Amino acid sequence: MTVRENDGVADGRVGHDARRTAGFDWVAEVRTALMVAHRELLRFVRAPGRLLSSFVLPLTFLAVFGLGLNRLVGSNGNVEFVQFILPGVVAMIVLMSGIGSCVLVIWDREFGFLREMLVAPPHRVSLVIGRMAGGTAIASMQGIAILLLTPILGVKLELLTVVATIAIVILIAVAGTAAGMFLASWIKRMESFSAIMPLVMMPTMFLSGAFFPIQTLPGWLAVVVHLNPLTYGVDLLRRVVLSAQVSAADSHGPFTSGVALFGYELPILVEVGFVVALIVVFVALTARRFGKPT
Amino acid sequence: MPRWHSVPYICRMSVHSESRPESVSSGSKELPAIQVADLAKRFGSIDAVRGVSFDVKPGELFAFLGPNGAGKTTTINMLCTLARPSAGGASVAGFDIVRQAQQVRQRIGLVFQNYTLDPQLTAEENLRFHAVLYRVPRSEVPARMERVLKLVDLLDRQNSRVATFSGGMIRRLEIARALLHTPQILFLDEPTVGLDPQTRSRMWHDVLQMREEDVTIFLTTHYLDEAENADRIAIMDHGEIVACDTPTALKAMVGADAVDLVTADDTVAQESLLRCGYDTHVTADGLRVYVPDGARAVSGLVASVDVELQQLRVHRPTLDDVFMHFTGREIRDDGGGLTAQEQQVRTVTTSQR
Ligand SMILES: Nc1ncnc2c1ncn2[C@@H]1O[C@H](COP(=O)(O)OP(=O)(O)OP(=O)(O)O)[C@@H](O)[C@H]1O
Ligand SMILES: [Mg+2]
Numbered sequence: 162m163t164v165r166e167n168d169g170v171a172d173g174r175v176g177h178d179a180r181r182t183a184g185f186d187w188v189a190e191v192r193t194a195l196m197v198a199h200r201e202l203l204r205f206v207r208a209p210g211r212l213l214s215s216f217v218l219p220l221t222f223l224a225v226f227g228l229g230l231n232r233l234v235g236s237n238g239n240v241e242f243v244q245f246i247l248p249g250v251v252a253m254i255v256l257m258s259g260i261g262s263c264v265l266v267i268w269d270r271e272f273g274f275l276r277e278m279l280v281a282p283p284h285r286v287s288l289v290i291g292r293m294a295g296g297t298a299i300a301s302m303q304g305i306a307i308l309l310l311t312p313i314l315g316v317k318l319e320l321l322t323v324v325a326t327i328a329i330v331i332l333i334a335v336a337g338t339a340a341g342m343f344l345a346s347w348i349k350r351m352e353s354f355s356a357i358m359p360l361v362m363m364p365t366m367f368l369s370g371a372f373f374p375i376q377t378l379p380g381w382l383a384v385v386v387h388l389n390p391l392t393y394g395v396d397l398l399r400r401v402v403l404s405a406q407v408s409a410a411d412s413h414g415p416f417t418s419g420v421a422l423f424g425y426e427l428p429i430l431v432e433v434g435f436v437v438a439l440i441v442v443f444v445a446l447t448a449r450r451f452g453k454p455t
Numbered sequence: 456m457p458r459w460h461s462v463p464y465i466c467r468m469s470v471h472s473e474s475r476p477e478s479v480s481s482g483s484k485e486l487p488a489i490q491v492a493d494l495a496k497r498f499g500s501i502d503a504v505r506g507v508s509f510d511v512k513p514g515e516l517f518a519f520l521g522p523n524g525a526g527k528t529t530t531i532n533m534l535c536t537l538a539r540p541s542a543g544g545a546s547v548a549g550f551d552i553v554r555q556a557q558q559v560r561q562r563i564g565l566v567f568q569n570y571t572l573d574p575q576l577t578a579e580e581n582l583r584f585h586a587v588l589y590r591v592p593r594s595e596v597p598a599r600m601e602r603v604l605k606l607v608d609l610l611d612r613q614n615s616r617v618a619t620f621s622g623g624m625i626r627r628l629e630i631a632r633a634l635l636h637t638p639q640i641l642f643l644d645e646p647t648v649g650l651d652p653q654t655r656s657r658m659w660h661d662v663l664q665m666r667e668e669d670v671t672i673f674l675t676t677h678y679l680d681e682a683e684n685a686d687r688i689a690i691m692d693h694g695e696i697v698a699c700d701t702p703t704a705l706k707a708m709v710g711a712d713a714v715d716l717v718t719a720d721d722t723v724a725q726e727s728l729l730r731c732g733y734d735t736h737v738t739a740d741g742l743r744v745y746v747p748d749g750a751r752a753v754s755g756l757v758a759s760v761d762v763e764l765q766q767l768r769v770h771r772p773t774l775d776d777v778f779m780h781f782t783g784r785e786i787r788d789d790g791g792g793l794t795a796q797e798q799q800v801r802t803v804t805t806s807q808r
Binding site for chain 2: 283
């Protein structure tokens with residue numbers, strides 16, 4: 162069939178928005194992303210359950226593993242066990258919250274709101290970015306809230322450490338949200354989500370070095386742990402949070418940080434690189450899948 | 456089926472549609488609002504839409520009438536760029552639905568068959584979200600929100616969460632939302648399903664009001680009385696358009712009059728009527744015969760029925776008749792009607808009696 166170009170017939174007031182916005186409109190795309198993020202935040206504050214669980218869970222972990230096992234495991238002179246797992250718990254809660262943000266995508270698909278977004282003019286990448294921004298903001302705030310406990314647990318902090326810590330929390334939040342978006346692009350129904358979530362979360366959490374030092378693991382377990390992206394996130398956070406506390410002399414104690422690959426200790430920037438690469442892969446895969454109409 | 460409460464609107468509408476052709480042709484360059492050519496969609500082995508073609512004129516109220524699974528929603532999804540056609544193509548507001556999807560999206564408003572509001576947001580927040588996505592200039596948002604909320608009578612509930620709305624209020628809010636960005640073409644997929652008669656008539660009031668604002672409206676429905684409001688109706692069945700014309704023309708195609716009969720044995724009566732060459736159909740209550748002139752045909756009909764006649768009623772054809780006429784023919788084509796063998800058996804039974 163032949164398709165004639167719209168020659169912009171003056172048709173009164175109808176459709177004048179349309180003529181105004183031909184071509185790619187950066188401002189509109191950014192406003193879209195911000196609006197999508199804004200909605201994500203609105204939904205978060207309107208679900209008191211989510212707010213509550215995001216505190217109860219990490220505090221339980223800290224109480225059980227930290228205070229409970231602290232007596233048993235003891236300290237490393239400078240670092241106590243509870244201080245050791247604090248960054249692990251924070252990384253875990255940030256990741257969990259990030260991945261969990263895909264619930265809303267699945268929910269939107271099931272309850273129809275996704276169609277309202279997909280049929281709108283903005284580019285789908287703007288929608289994905291907006292969702293990620295919202296999910297990241299929520300996840301980072303949760304992580305930072307738990308980090309407020311650091312002084313109580315006796316962790317020494319410096320201003321630079323605080324800034325670096327926040328940056329890394331945000332990085333982990335972005336990674337978690339990207340992973341969540343990727344999952345949401347595959348999981349179509351709420352039931353599958355509740356089945357898959359623990360399957361993804363449990364091994365990721367417990368095989369990441371969040372709760373134990375990874376230097377002393379048996380071979381097969383060490384392989385699994387080193388393949389787990391969260392390992393690098395946890396280690397980054399731990400290195401930064403405990404930086405003021407750990408001196409070179411401690412590096413062979415029981416609660417050491419740092420990840421070694423093939424006997425080579427990775428610098429912080431390489432770990433950051435790993436996480437960033439992961440984010441890029443997840444975002445690319447997600448955009449690809451959401452970009453296609455059926 | 457409940458009739459419309461808003462009869463005045465229907466009357467006004469029919470006047471409107473007669474005055475329309477002049478106003479349409481007066482436009483110098485009149486592009487069809489929607490132009491569809493051989494559009495088809497296949498899901499695996501299911502042919503949901505089998506090559507439909509039609510045009511919708513700007514400002515027209517065009518209705519898709521068809522039973523469940525006819526392919527109405529699938530057609531809308533393709534026109535709204537949510538689904539890619541398997542074959543054929545279409546342009547909406549002058550833009551190709553596949554290659555210029557973004558331009559199409561900017562110019563259409565859509566009310567889906569299923570609810571698509573966020574129930575955890577308020578009415579106002581839902582509208583704001585929409586306004587940003589559709590690039591409504593920020594300075595115009597408050598005025599436009601007020602206008603559309605007033606149109607659907609929800610101004611006083613704008614700060615309530617949608618979760619607290621009734622089905623009818625949700626539907627009306629969706630219509631308000633679809634109008635927020637002043638679309639050229641509005642798609643309404645079964646906008647009145649699940650609404651009570653009052654809300655339905657209220658919604659039709661809204662729809663007809665939109666026509667006053669020169670919005671082209673494409674709607675789907677199961678309800679014959681709703682289709683009656685349209686300028687033109689396309690009857691869809693099994694993924695095909697079996698008829699497409701104005702309600703009046705469609706009714707004229709059926710025949711001038713319909714005669715409803717109830718007899719002691721409808722099967723036998725149908726046999727004898729068919730033998731006498733009457734266009735006879737089975738309805739839920741009895742038989743229906745289409746004749747050029749009801750009053751004159753009655754005596755002939757009575758003579759042709761060889762069983763006891765219990766009721767006879769002559770009426771002008773309705774869209775109900777149109778639908779039966781066209782889909783009935785389809786069903787016969789599918790082999791769903793009487794087979795030659797069955798007819799034989801029945802003829803034998805009749806002669807034995
Ligand atoms: N995503 C899909 N996958 C497979 N089949 C589909 C899909 N969507 C629709 N169909 C099929 O296509 C056919 C037409 O469906 P469609 O939803 O367009 O009908 P409809 O006319 O809108 O019906 P209703 O009046 O019930 O809304 C049906 O047989 C349906 O099963
Ligand atoms: Mg449908």
